[in-house]
Amino acid sequence: MTQTNINTRHIPDRLHSRSYRALRSWETLLLTVAIVVFVINSFASPYFLNAWSLSDATFNFTEKAMIAFAMALLIIAGEIDLSVASIIALASTAMGFAVQHGAGTPELIMIGLTVGLLCGAFNAVFVTILGLPSIVVTIGSMSLFRGISFIILGDGAFRGYPADFAWFGQGYIYWVFTVEIAIFALIAVIYFVLLHKTNFGRAVYAIGNNPTGALFSGIRVQRVKFILFLLTGLMSGVAAICLTSRLGSTRPSIALGMELEVVTMVVLGGVNILGGSGSIHGVVIAAFVMGLVTFGLGLLNVPGIVMSIFIGLLLIGVIALPRVWAMFVAKRNTP
Amino acid sequence: MLSKLIPMRETILGAAILLLLALVATRFAGFIAPANLANVLNDTAPLIILALGQMVVILTRCIDLSVAANLALTGMAMAMLNVAMPDLPIALIIALSILIGAAMGAINGLLVWKLEIPPIVVTLGTMTIFRGIIFLISEGKWVNSHEMSAAFTGFPRDVMLGLPMLSWVAILITILFGIMMSRSSFGRSIFAVGGNPHAAVYTGINVGKTQFFAFVLSGALAGLTGYLWVARYAVAYVDIAGGFELEVVAACVIGGISIAGGIGSVGGAVLGALFLGVVKNALPVVNISPFWQLAISGSAILIAVAFNAQSGKAKGRIILKTSKDAT
Numbered sequence: 036m037t038q039t040n041i042n043t044r045h046i047p048d049r050l051h052s053r054s055y056r057a058l059r060s061w062e063t064l065l066l067t068v069a070i071v072v073f074v075i076n077s078f079a080s081p082y083f084l085n086a087w088s089l090s091d092a093t094f095n096f097t098e099k100a101m102i103a104f105a106m107a108l109l110i111i112a113g114e115i116d117l118s119v120a121s122i123i124a125l126a127s128t129a130m131g132f133a134v135q136h137g138a139g140t141p142e143l144i145m146i147g148l149t150v151g152l153l154c155g156a157f158n159a160v161f162v163t164i165l166g167l168p169s170i171v172v173t174i175g176s177m178s179l180f181r182g183i184s185f186i187i188l189g190d191g192a193f194r195g196y197p198a199d200f201a202w203f204g205q206g207y208i209y210w211v212f213t214v215e216i217a218i219f220a221l222i223a224v225i226y227f228v229l230l231h232k233t234n235f236g237r238a239v240y241a242i243g244n245n246p247t248g249a250l251f252s253g254i255r256v257q258r259v260k261f262i263l264f265l266l267t268g269l270m271s272g273v274a275a276i277c278l279t280s281r282l283g284s285t286r287p288s289i290a291l292g293m294e295l296e297v298v299t300m301v302v303l304g305g306v307n308i309l310g311g312s313g314s315i316h317g318v319v320i321a322a323f324v325m326g327l328v329t330f331g332l333g334l335l336n337v338p339g340i341v342m343s344i345f346i347g348l349l350l351i352g353v354i355a356l357p358r359v360w361a362m363f364v365a366k367r368n369t370p
Numbered sequence: 371m372l373s374k375l376i377p378m379r380e381t382i383l384g385a386a387i388l389l390l391l392a393l394v395a396t397r398f399a400g401f402i403a404p405a406n407l408a409n410v411l412n413d414t415a416p417l418i419i420l421a422l423g424q425m426v427v428i429l430t431r432c433i434d435l436s437v438a439a440n441l442a443l444t445g446m447a448m449a450m451l452n453v454a455m456p457d458l459p460i461a462l463i464i465a466l467s468i469l470i471g472a473a474m475g476a477i478n479g480l481l482v483w484k485l486e487i488p489p490i491v492v493t494l495g496t497m498t499i500f501r502g503i504i505f506l507i508s509e510g511k512w513v514n515s516h517e518m519s520a521a522f523t524g525f526p527r528d529v530m531l532g533l534p535m536l537s538w539v540a541i542l543i544t545i546l547f548g549i550m551m552s553r554s555s556f557g558r559s560i561f562a563v564g565g566n567p568h569a570a571v572y573t574g575i576n577v578g579k580t581q582f583f584a585f586v587l588s589g590a591l592a593g594l595t596g597y598l599w600v601a602r603y604a605v606a607y608v609d610i611a612g613g614f615e616l617e618v619v620a621a622c623v624i625g626g627i628s629i630a631g632g633i634g635s636v637g638g639a640v641l642g643a644l645f646l647g648v649v650k651n652a653l654p655v656v657n658i659s660p661f662w663q664l665a666i667s668g669s670a671i672l673i674a675v676a677f678n679a680q681s682g683k684a685k686g687r688i689i690l691k692t693s694k695d696a697t
């Protein structure tokens with residue numbers, strides 16, 4: 036945030052080899068953390084190392100991670116969307132409303148995805164067409180979307196979802212593999228290809244590093260950002276379908292505070308919160324780390340609110356530690 | 371010349387509040403009786419105090435989302451202290467609440483200053499950490515009014531010159547902030563840091579340090595409000611003031627404080643808070659469900675930020691077309 040000193044760029048004589056860089060990368064560190072957490076958990080609780088309980092544990096992160104992939108692209112492009120949890124609430128409320136009027140599963144899915152897209156478009160219009168800062172816009176729409184849910188539902192709840200709708204949040208594809216983890220994996224692959232293998236992905240990085248430069252190299256900056264907001268809305272719609280299907284009911288406080296966990300997941304995955312860098316595989320590993328940590332703590336009877344302390348510390352810690360380390364190295368290298 | 375004498379944003383906002391009051395008065399005349407308006411002011415006092423702290427932080431291009439959690443943690447700590455030591459003088463309680471709040475603000479400030487972590491990340495993190503700590507120290511239990519001493523819960527309600535002390539604290543802090551922002555070098559450096567950090571460095575202002583003190587100030591006010599809140603409602607639990615940080619940011623944005631830093635005024639922050647306070651108090655009077663509150667403040671944020679961006683566009687000279695203006 037504070038750009039007080041002018042950076043003197045250090046240009047090395049030659050780059051390290053590809054494998055050396057991969058070994059030193061954030062993703063490798065994260066993978067190590069994931070393995071360590073896994074091993075600690077298996078020793079800490081006898082109930083951890085069981086295919087079915089691990090399958091249950093995936094519910095801790097699948098819905099959040101679906102949004103996190105789209106959010107990662109958005110943050111890499113230098114924007115943010117804090118309204119995702121409220122989009123879930125609104126989409127879920129719309130689906131619940133439709134159920135009361137006799138909608139079947141296909142209609143519910145259409146409604147969930149459409150509401151997600153519309154909310155994304157709403158944010159996008161404010162950010163890209165009116166040119167407003169995304170953080171304020173999405174703080175505003177966060178209140179607005181959830182506020183509409185509160186107006187519709189008050190202190191009530193929608194129930195009575197059709198039986199086949201439960202498949203998304205409660206069904207299994209094969210053995211212990213849930214429908215949700217399958218959707219998660221599919222979305223991860225799609226976003227990996229989109230960010231790392233397409234022109235669109237290169238444009239996202241370019242915008243995050245230098246929006247003006249990106250514009251002058253022929254990238255339609257505002258259009259790309261518009262699409263990114265749409266994608267984030269759409270993913271929130273998908274997450275809303277999964278979450279509603281899993282819970283089987285809708286209250287206006289559904290997914291309250293989830294935006295924080297999504298942003299934490301993205302930042303933990305090595306995405307620079309100021310934009311310009313990050314990777315999808317990093318976010319995938321971060322999703323597993325967060326899922327394993329919360330599941331492990333849950334097995335040890337740690338209450339949810341205490342877990343949120345760990346999430347908060349994780350968020351600040353993963354950003355602070357490399358900076359402290361860099362300061363330490365810089366101090367040692369100066370004579 | 372005239373536009374300089376009458377700040378545009380504040381005038382429009384003030385007019386909007388008066389219009390709102392007039393509209394409510396047509397439905398229910400008693401709403402604009404002085405006694406009721408005093409009630410509205412008293413009800414809005416915590417929001418005013420927090421909005422002033424938030425204003426300083428936003429002016430320096432930062433944001434503090436941890437204020438509500440800070441308020442709740444300090445409030446819980448003070449309530450538990452009161453249960454443990456009921457004879458502690460109120461002055462000491464107030465001083466302690468300010469200190470504890472400032473210490474939490476200092477944690478945010480240090481992370482932003484020394485490690486240069488983006489403020490939104492820092493305060494999103496500390497927000498959950500502070501909430502979690504409340505659960506740890508209270509073990510999830512409530513502190514109820516019968517456990518608190520009469521002096522503890524009495525202070526914010528003590529009436530002086532027709533207004534409760536809670537209102538007077540808000541008024542006092544508004545005056546102090548008015549002086550600080552316009553008459554002290556710290557106040558000017560806050561505007562300088564937010565307006566142009568690079569230029570601020572060349573004028574000898576330490577940008578990070580100014581942001582650090584902005585966070586300390588915001589934390590101190592959150593701590594003070596924590597005590598006032600718990601004493602006024604005579605109850606402390608983990609979730610008090612949940613989501614209040616958004617209302618505080620909303621008050622600032624509605625009050626014309628630019629989220630990009632450098633633009634804003636004490637009057638704007640106070641009027642923004644009052645606007646939300648009037649809406650909140652008017653809803654039940656005109657028979658609208660309180661569940662509308664959230665959607666209304668969300669819309670108010672969006673309208674205010676769109677409006678402010680439009681009115682601020684005339685300033686400055688565009689040399690190169692920036693990416694934001696292009697399609």
